[in-house]
Amino acid sequence: MDPSTTDGGAEEKLIKSPLGCVQLLLQAGGSRSAEVSSPNECHKPPKVILKHGVELEEEQEELAEHQPLEQEDLNFERWKRRPIPKRTLHQKIADLKTYLWNAETNEFMGRSGKSWSLILLFYAALYAFLAAMFGGCMFCLMWSISPYHPTFNDRVMPPGLTMAPHLEGHDIAFNASDRKSWKKYTRSIDEFLRSYNDAAQDRKNIRCAHDSYFMQDHLEDSSERIACQFKRSWLGECSGLQDPYYGYSHGRPCILLRMNRILGYLPGQGKPVNVTCGVKKGPQEAIGDIQFFPKNIFDLNYYPYYGKLRHVNYSSPVVAVRFAGVQQDAHIHVQCKLNGKGIINDSPTDRYLGSVTFTLEVGAAERVGKQTGRRSRSSRAGLKQTGNQCGSSADQS
Template identity: 25%
Template sequence: MHAMDKREEKGGINYSFPYMKEANTNTWWENVQLAVYNPNERAFLGRTRKSWAQIIFFYLVFYAGLTALFSICMKGLLSTISETEPKWKLDASLIGTNPGVGFRPLSDRTEEGSLIWYDAKNKTQVTKWVNLINEFLELYLENENIPGGVRNQVQCDFQRRPGDGQVCAVNVGSWAPCTPSANYSYDHSSPCFFLKLNKIYGWVPDFYDDPNDLPEEMPPDLKEYIRNSTAEERRQVWITCSGESPIDKELLGPNGIRYIPTHGLPEYYFPYTNTPGYLSPLIAVQIVRPPLNRIINIECRAWAKNIIYVGSQRDRQGSVHFELMID
């Protein structure tokens, strides 16, 4: 056998094979030291200096190229996006052109859902709902915290409209008795809640401002209100609330709901264009002395020609539903 090296030793013949790996007689600690630095191969952590230089150079070039590509893509994307307005608006957007109606207060307990339930004689329960409304109205009551400040806010009415770069202030002083100092009348069993339209950039209402062209389903009291208003005052998104069922309507009574300060959201608050200092207009609605220990289902609806109304609980549009119960 030509690959065999025969050597005679005392006690016999030893056959050695050059391709056989020598047994590792190092201790555990010696193996650890060799793994960190091998002096025979001049290798640190299994790589020589040349190998480390090659791999570091490769990853530097690789990540520099990756960073440059990512930066170019982000720059291209951001160049198509405005910081002040959405890229896709109105019909082209996911939100669409049909604003929803929101109400406050909303319970902080999931199991209560849209139910406002409290005992008017229980100070703790009254305080809970008052605090929820205060939290919602924080920017209205303490307007120095408004993003962008109040420098763009001006007092508006139907004769005074906001100029370029200006927005109309919301007059919180006109909400009495739905004010923090009066506990929003919760301790008098005549609670207030607040309604607003969800903001849609660039949306302009198509008003019901012609007394001779009002929908049949519009409540008679709102029709009368519109007829008695001036031409300028008719240009509002009207809001109405009522009991959902005939029983709920009977529980509220003919004069059981007050709208403060007006029956609608005036034209000069629209459109929303993300101008700094803008706050959504609100209507305070007071339920005047509802019967105790009864759940009353209430629906509030927004009225404009381009607001689609769907009263279904599964696909509600243009309206909001909640329940009220006072012990």
């Protein structure tokens, strides 16, 4: 640096160190000289020192320390979010109208007509491509599978067992003398047997030979299969033809059992599957005599089943069970199950696999009638006593 002159006329000379630190020394007579600081002292702010060792006040240090903070404050104020002035409702409505349609730029919702056209064209092409891809996949899938039988089948599940009447839960509880208590059961059985009417079976199906499978595999896949008859009249006292109430009005109820339809299933491996019913919990005497109609077996001539597209008029065989000697006023747990080769009837997880369990409780008709008579007599006595009290109170008044 070129030498300069101070106010006293002395020359001033600055000498910079390699680290850029400079110290100013005042020489005698008011002149100054510069000295190079050590590297450890380069981090400290510069000081002006008199030659005689008297330090000046550290005003320059304070200024050097506060100068960066003041600069940061200025930067913060520059980027600080300024409050947005509140807009009136009229201004907001005007902004909304301008956003929906800007007459100056001819824009709708911030976009021109060309921009909207390109967007709509893009999405139309996108969804058309997705629809075409989905349609192509569905076409290939439907073309590769058969509507008459499964394309892949690892194993055939054993059949389940269903019953009628089928209501919410499997609890059959009624009083023989109370029509309302068992009417829902008879109505459910009527609906179950509607397709088994004799006239419909004679018109649609044929009478088949017993104790042998009715195989029709030689026909084409699309050919309709012939179905065997199963007439309602074969169910005897549980058919609803002799007794329209299926024994419920006499305390001898009937239930109907049917196996699930399984495509191509041959039950029993050549021998008919039979049905047995008994008490699951409690004494066996509580259920009394059990009758089966027409037999306690599912005949082989109704199998195999070829599906609803080919076996259009197929009627599943039914086994009717009549509890003729059930103990009255007893809560009985009854289980009916299938028995035969390949049948599973003791699954702990599926209660309908090969068996069905329900509760049966039949109220005594005479007992219910006696209780009803006692209630009517007691109600009449109460009314008579009330009338006498009213008459006596009227006489006193």
